[in-house]
Amino acid sequence: MALGNRAVVNPPFESVSNPPKDTLGGAPILVVEDERDLAEEIRLELQASGHPVQLSETVDEGLRAARSGPAVLVIDRMLQGQDGLSIIEALRAEGNATPALVISALSSVDDRITGLKAGGDDYLVKPFDIRELSARVEALLRRGGDARLTRLQVGPLEMDLVERSVRCDSKAVDLLPREFTLLEYFMRRPGQVVTRAMLLEDVWNFNFMAQTNVVDVQIGNLRRKLDPTGARRFIVNIRAVGFKLNVDA
Amino acid sequence: MWTLEVFKARAFRLALGFALTISVATATAFAFIYLQVSSADMQQVGAILVDEAAKSVDESEADLHRALELRLTRDIRRLDFVALIDPKGQLIFGNVPFLPRIPIDAKAHFINEVVFPDSHGDKDPAIFVARRRADGGILLLGRSLREDYDLQETLLRALAIALLPTILLILAIGAWFAYRASQRFKRVHDAIVRIMNGDLDLRLPFAGEDDIGKIARAVNLMLDEIARLLDHLKSAGDNIAHDLRTPLAVARAKLERALDNESGTEQLREALEAALVQIEKVSMTISAILRISAVEQGAREKQFRDFDLAAVCAQLFDFYEPLAESKGVTMIVDAATPVPFRGDQDLMREALSNLIDNAIKFTPAGGVVRIEARMAEGRPFALVSDTGVGIPTEERARIFDRFYRGERSAQAPGHGLGLSIAETIANLHGFKLTVEDNNPGARFELCATSSAPAARLARETA
Numbered sequence: 001m002a003l004g005n006r007a008v009v010n011p012p013f014e015s016v017s018n019p020p021k022d023t024l025g026g027a028p029i030l031v032v033e034d035e036r037d038l039a040e041e042i043r044l045e046l047q048a049s050g051h052p053v054q055l056s057e058t059v060d061e062g063l064r065a066a067r068s069g070p071a072v073l074v075i076d077r078m079l080q081g082q083d084g085l086s087i088i089e090a091l092r093a094e095g096n097a098t099p100a101l102v103i104s105a106l107s108s109v110d111d112r113i114t115g116l117k118a119g120g121d122d123y124l125v126k127p128f129d130i131r132e133l134s135a136r137v138e139a140l141l142r143r144g145g146d147a148r149l150t151r152l153q154v155g156p157l158e159m160d161l162v163e164r165s166v167r168c169d170s171k172a173v174d175l176l177p178r179e180f181t182l183l184e185y186f187m188r189r190p191g192q193v194v195t196r197a198m199l200l201e202d203v204w205n206f207n208f209m210a211q212t213n214v215v216d217v218q219i220g221n222l223r224r225k226l227d228p229t230g231a232r233r234f235i236v237n238i239r240a241v242g243f244k245l246n247v248d249a
Numbered sequence: 250m251w252t253l254e255v256f257k258a259r260a261f262r263l264a265l266g267f268a269l270t271i272s273v274a275t276a277t278a279f280a281f282i283y284l285q286v287s288s289a290d291m292q293q294v295g296a297i298l299v300d301e302a303a304k305s306v307d308e309s310e311a312d313l314h315r316a317l318e319l320r321l322t323r324d325i326r327r328l329d330f331v332a333l334i335d336p337k338g339q340l341i342f343g344n345v346p347f348l349p350r351i352p353i354d355a356k357a358h359f360i361n362e363v364v365f366p367d368s369h370g371d372k373d374p375a376i377f378v379a380r381r382r383a384d385g386g387i388l389l390l391g392r393s394l395r396e397d398y399d400l401q402e403t404l405l406r407a408l409a410i411a412l413l414p415t416i417l418l419i420l421a422i423g424a425w426f427a428y429r430a431s432q433r434f435k436r437v438h439d440a441i442v443r444i445m446n447g448d449l450d451l452r453l454p455f456a457g458e459d460d461i462g463k464i465a466r467a468v469n470l471m472l473d474e475i476a477r478l479l480d481h482l483k484s485a486g487d488n489i490a491h492d493l494r495t496p497l498a499v500a501r502a503k504l505e506r507a508l509d510n511e512s513g514t515e516q517l518r519e520a521l522e523a524a525l526v527q528i529e530k531v532s533m534t535i536s537a538i539l540r541i542s543a544v545e546q547g548a549r550e551k552q553f554r555d556f557d558l559a560a561v562c563a564q565l566f567d568f569y570e571p572l573a574e575s576k577g578v579t580m581i582v583d584a585a586t587p588v589p590f591r592g593d594q595d596l597m598r599e600a601l602s603n604l605i606d607n608a609i610k611f612t613p614a615g616g617v618v619r620i621e622a623r624m625a626e627g628r629p630f631a632l633v634s635d636t637g638v639g640i641p642t643e644e645r646a647r648i649f650d651r652f653y654r655g656e657r658s659a660q661a662p663g664h665g666l667g668l669s670i671a672e673t674i675a676n677l678h679g680f681k682l683t684v685e686d687n688n689p690g691a692r693f694e695l696c697a698t699s700s701a702p703a704a705r706l707a708r709e710t711a
Binding site: 125128129178220221 | 598
């Protein structure tokens with residue numbers, strides 16, 4: 001996973017790189033959460049993925065910690081009667097653009113919108129799967145892929161965003177528009193775990209969970225088109241979490 | 250309790266004011282009658298005397314004497330007092346002990362105190378007329394007003410006696426109305442207090458079609474609705490508890506069994522994963538409940554925008570078609586012409602998505618799921634139909650109830666809240682979600698009601 005884990009630009013291939021992983025050094029992930037059990041679970045999960053974690057329980061403490069330069073913020077909205085969003089608002093007012101994931105037990109779309117308006121970069125509603133949170137934090141850490149790219153390459157897969165064409169091992173692959181969009185999302189996040197909820201939100205604009213496995217079916221179709229033989233798994237399932245575009249296939 | 254006191258005091262004050270006003274009006278009327286009657290009486294007496302004097306002016310002394318004697322005795326026109334005085338000032342005849350000091354002008358004059366010949370020294374009010382005769386003599390006629398005064402006094406007493414019971418009657422009626430009103434308020438108030446204390450089956454008493462009756466009826470209708478909602482809430486609560494308890498119990502059993510046995514790593518792993526699936530179910534249910542309450546919080550109308558419902562249907566077709574295909578279900582979309590719609594696009598997509606999700610779930614291979622969006626009678630209309638097992642008529646009314654699980658869905662995956670979410674969203678948009686028979690299968694229809702906000706585009710094309 002450590003090798004070739006990058007979106008490739010042509011030319012130059014090296015313009016997008018991912019932050020270093022698998023070390024406990026570097027900037028920590030700041031988790032502002034006053035429910036200690038949950039905070040502890042988040043810490044264990046993120047540390048298991050190799051990130052140092054810093055915990056805060058209040059808005060004041062969280063804001064102070066946030067100013068010391070964490071890599072990503074994970075902020076609960078309800079903190080002992082205060083709204084965690086105020087931390088993000090204060091940071092943004094200071095010109096601090098540290099990526100922030102807002103978590104909340106409030107589930108209305110209004111809250112999602114206020115959360116994103118206040119400067120949050122992603123929004124997760126309780127109760128959530130801890131791996132969902134982990135995948136989203138990962139996505140925020142790797143954020144910064146260049147949106148102006150015209151060509152993407154991951155292993156044998158090449159995508160031309162202008163011609164809207166895809167080639168696999170230099171052979172053209174015929175994709176439906178929705179399949180193209182889906183593959184583009186993966187190719188912008190090579191080697192990164194992508195959850196079903198992330199796909200629903202970002203690819204199909206669904207801000208709610210569909211009950212049936214529509215996503216799996218669409219991915220199955222895409223897989224078959226990329227490799228009709230089924231021998232090479234470009235997009236692999238990550239058990240109970242989602243999918244990943246395998247860069248080594 | 251203070252409200253009751255206020256009503257009571259107010260009712261009584263009203264009654265009192267009413268009684269007072271009526272009393273004053275009655276008394277004024279009585280006083281007017283009295284004054285009219287007495288002054289008319291006086292005028293009449295004066296007029297008779299003036300008339301008598303005028304008639305007697307030209308008669309000879311002897312004739313006059315006879316005529317006056319006759320009138321005094323026979324009392325035809327009630328002369329109490331006559332005197333004929335010759336030009337020299339000598340009394341020719343008459344029954345007066347003195348001459349009243351009045352001008353000789355043939356007009357009626359009122360004298361307050363006169364001692365009459367046979368009145369035993371009592372002083373009476375009287376009216377006199379003095380008139381000069383052709384020979385220069387003076388004719389004096391007079392009449393006591395004693396009887397008239399007595400009559401007036403009787404009238405006054407009668408009026409006073411009549412006025413008193415009238416006022417008392419009015420006061421009594423006022424008090425009775427006030428009492429009745431306050432009793433009525435008290436009954437309503439008591440009922441409200443009992444309802445507040447939890448007796449939700451109780452209703453406000455109402456009698457009649459007046460304002461209070463109308464309000465009582467409106468409040469009763471409101472209470473019916475509240476009771477219905479509470480009932481709904483209670484059964485939803487029971488169902489939620491059941492839906493959460495079952496997977497939790499299963500998860501717990503799996504974990505306990507795994508701990509009891511001397512399980513190997515692989516078995517422990519399987520048990521943990523099975524437990525996790527159950528917990529995921531609980532989590533999905535909770536998310537769905539939160540979702541419904543979030544949608545129900547309303548207040549989203551300010552985010553309503555105009556959009557094309559047909560385009561949303563086309564997107565959803567695109568999204569679900571691969572799933573339908575993988576199940577061997579044919580999916581058809583009929584949404585070629587724009588359907589202007591005002592609302593929350595995300596929510597509407599969610600509502601339709603739940604319907605389509607269900608339709609695909611309950612349609613066997615070889616079946617057809619159809620999505621349609623069009624204008625029907627100038628209003629947006631959408632339908633999702635399938636050729637599955639359909640919904641029995643007796644279940645149709647209940648399928649939108651939270652956590653209601655019909656026979657067809659007993660074994661199906663999902664949290665069972667999809668239709669509730671869809672209905673909640675439909676209601677928020679002023680839409681009605683209904684289910685019909687598709688022969689075979691079910692047909693869900695989303696029709697705008699009159700309360701649906703009209704899209705600007707729709708108004709322009711209308």
